Every structure is written in structure tokens, then in C-alpha cells.
Amino acid sequence: MAASSVISPSTFLCKSSSSKKDLGISSFPKSSQISIHRCQKKSISRKIVSVMAPQKDRSPGTTGSVKTGMTMTEKILARASEKSLVVPGDNIWVNVDVLMTHDVCGPGAFGIFKREFGEKAKVWDPEKIVVIPDHYIFTADKRANRNVDIMREHCREQNIKYFYDITDLGNFKANPDYKGVCHVALAQEGHCRPGEVLLGTDSHTCTAGAFGQFATGIGNTDAGFVLGTGKILLKVPPTMRFILDGEMPSYLQAKDLILQIIGEISVAGATYKTMEFSGTTIESLSMEERMTLCNMVVEAGGKNGVIPPDATTTNYVENRTSVPFEPVYSDGNASFVADYRFDVSKLEPVVAKPHSPDNRALARECKDVKIDRVYIGSCTGGKTEDFMAAAKLFHAAGRKVKVPTFLVPATQKVWMDVYALPVPGSGGKTCAQIFEEAGCDTPASPSCGACLGGPADTYARLNEPQVCVSTTNRNFPGRMGHKEGQIYLASPYTAAASALTGHVADPREFLQ
Secondary structure, X not given: OOOOOOEOHHHHHXXXXXXXXXXOXXXXXXXXXXXXXXXXXXXXXXXXXXXXXXXXXXXXXXXXXXXXXXXXXXXXXXXXXXXXXXXXXXXEEEEOOEEEEEOOOXXXXXXXXXXXXXXXXXXXXXXXXXXXXXXXXXXXXXXXXXXXXXXXXXXXXXXXXXXXXOOOOOOHHHOOOOOEOHHHHHHHOOOOOOOOEEEEXXXXXXXXXXXXXXXXXXXXXXXXXXXXXXXXXXXXXXXXXXXXXXXXXXXXXXHHHXXXXXXXXXXXXXXXXXXXXXXXXXXXXXHHHHHHHHHOHHHHOOOEEEOOOOHHHHHHHHOOOOOOOOOOOOOOOOOOOEEEEEEHHHOOOEEEOOOOXXXXXXXXXXXXXXXXXXXXXXXXXXXXXXXXXXXXXXXXXXXOOOOOEEEEOXXXXXXXXXXXXXXXXXXXXXXXXXXXXXXXXXXXXXXXXXXXXXXXOOOOOEOOOXXXXXXXXXXXXXXXXXXXXXXXXXXXXXXXXXXHHOEOOOOHXXXX
């Protein structure tokens, strides 16, 4: 029974008149629910006729089917828990469609799985587990390298189908299976599908909500349980709705939108809530820009972010997987705990000043902030369109950068795009050519890079107390390395403009 199905009076009668041994229709396999429901309905109807006295006709307002509206997230969780209705606050057992883990958390998650289920236990489904080394890869740190070795051992033992391995650290291109940043790779490899439940041992797993699915981060203990059972106990979150309308100005990007929203509601403003995005602006965004938007809901405390699937979503997904999927949408009478509306046409480029993602300021208000470097990369700002945007601005400016500018493509595919795709309006030049002309560092091997700091030899890590404009997602003390480093979160446009000026800059200076 679909999660959005109408709940008929006979369903309630079946449950209320059943014996203590009756488990209710939601406990049976999906394939059995309809036939069981019909059988019970017929039997109970005969009993009611024989015991109920004739009654006066009731008005339509008190008879017939009653439907309780649900949000997208509630519908997905209802379906995954085999229930016809869930409401915020419900604690439910959810069937997981995909579990992702990476080199930082994977060894711990598998360790807990073996401790609790046994050394010889097998995972619930080796084709629904995705293992992506990405965080501490290109380093000489032996403990970091050992983490990848441990994951390789586990994946061989469990016959994990989707293990994107890397063995040659000297040349990432020699590893055809290696992808890069997990959240971008999940989408590129077709693991993100509307209507599904995707969990990952990383807080930014919420990125996948851009595809109209429930996606959230979990800890190693929960992941160990999911590895063994394919299930997780979740509390249904209430939903906040963010309606963004208006034509997107040419100098704005999704990063500006999410920083604007986080600055509006604070880093605790969506704690254990769903952030659902809709409106004409959202409909105009590409999938990569939608991913940026959902990526940072966790910076507002959100449980998950979600965007209604449309033709843009379907085209992206169907080009990457043949696995069937079923989108869901919020009902017109669904209940939202808050509504926020934005006229995007009136917004300006923004940054998040140190040391919090909600420390919002207009980029033009920070022009007195001298910077030491710029970093373009991560699951938030290291996608193909992010580099295309930076290259577009560099080309329009026709100038060289004034500070070291580090480029870290998120995945191997993004790296190839940087070297192969022509930048619109550049006369056929690629991003790599434009970056070289602007004096940027050569694009690095795809990985999380310095977004999470990492070992001391991590490329572009902040090893000194410098000021950095970054397209990453967090600017807490020590996030990119040195605890006294200062990070200004910004869009790729703003990051590129800042690289050209040596201070936090408004990209309109170069794009208008």
C-alpha cells in the first residue's frame, strides 16, 4: 500500500476488532497487504451488519474516507516503514535502500557490526552498501592509509559490490574504480534515487535530498546495526518549508541561497527538522546547484533536506541508473511547522564569516578583510559547475590571482570535466586553461582535500593561522587545519573574485 493512500474506515475497523494476535496490515509484506485487507474487510462487514442497529443517514462530512496530508519526508518514511501514515514524533523502524560509508568511519562501522553480529556474520545486502574512500587519501600518513586497507579487507570478505577502491596513490587516474568525494560520487554513480532512504556515515549525506529522497547522516553504531539488518529506528522529523521565488540574478549561486537561509534561522534553527525547498527559483536550478542547497542543511541543524523531483531530477537519474524509482510529493494539506519565503531577485552575494556558518554578511561589506588564500573544492563547492563558474569569472576579469588559489575537484569525473569541457563564452577554453592563465594552482587529485583538515601533508591544508575564502561548508576553529585559521565560506563566484583582489570581494565587480 502506497504511503499516500487514502485510509479507509474498514482499515480502522480491521485493527479495532482484531484479536491480540492480529499484527495489523502494516506488519505483512507489501505484496500481501491488498489481498489481506480485502479479505478482512469482507469478513468484518458481515459482522457489522449482523450486530449494528439501523442508523439514520449521516452527512458526507462524517462518513467516507479521511486522508491525512503528509510531507515528502513523511511519505518516504511511511513507505519505508510499511505504514499508511506517519506523523512527526513517531518512532518507526525504517527499511534502508542504500548505506554509504567512507574511509574515516567505515572501519569503525564494520568493527561494530562484527562485534555485535559475530566475526563470521554477513551484511544484510552486499549490493545496497556503497563504500567510497575519499577523506584522507593522498597522504603519507600510515594510519590514514591503513583505514583504506581495512575497508578493502572488509569489502572483499563481504563481497561488497560498490567499493570504489584506490591502490595507486601516486596517480589517481591509474585507479579506474576510484571516484572521490562520496556525496558527489553517489549522485554520479546512480545511487541517489527519488523516494528512497539513503543513510551515510557522514553528516553531509543530506546532499542527496536534492533528488527527492530521505538522506541523512548516522553514526558508526547505527551504521553497524544497518549493516546487519538493513533497518534503522528513526523519529519522524517535522518539516520546515522554504519557498524561493524570483529570477536568479546572474551573480548568485545556490551557495548564496543556503548561506542566506542559515543566516536567517541560525545553526540551530532547523534542529532535527526537515528543510523542504520549493518555488520557481528551485525549479530553475540544476541538479548540482540543488545538491549544494541540500548539502548544508545540516549546518542549520537539519535532519535532512529535500527538493520535489521534476524533469531535471528524472533526466539526471535515468541517465545514471536503470533501477526503478517512485517519486513522492508533499500533499496540499500537509502540515509544516514553519514557512519561509524569499524573493531571490533581491538577494546579494553573501559570505559566512568566522567561526560559524550562520555568521552571515554581505560580500561587499567585507571588502576590508585581507585574505591569504582561496580554496575551491569539497562536496559543497567542488562540482563541475562550481569550477565552470570560477573559470567564467576569471575569464571575464582577464586578470591574475593575487593569492594562492587551490583547486580540488570532487571526483575523477569532475577532474576530467575541468580539463575537457569548454567554458561557455570563452572561445573554447577549458577550465584548466583559464585557471592556468589566471595563475591558480594546478587542479589537485580528487578528494575531500583540506575541507576536514586531515594529516599535515594534506594538499592545501591550513598549517598556519591564515585567512581563507573557501567554497567548503564549515568554518569552525580548526576545521581546515590550524585552530587559529579564519575561514570565510563563499560561493565559487565570490571565491574567484576574492582570489583576484586579495580581499573578500563581491563578484558583481567582475560579472556586470
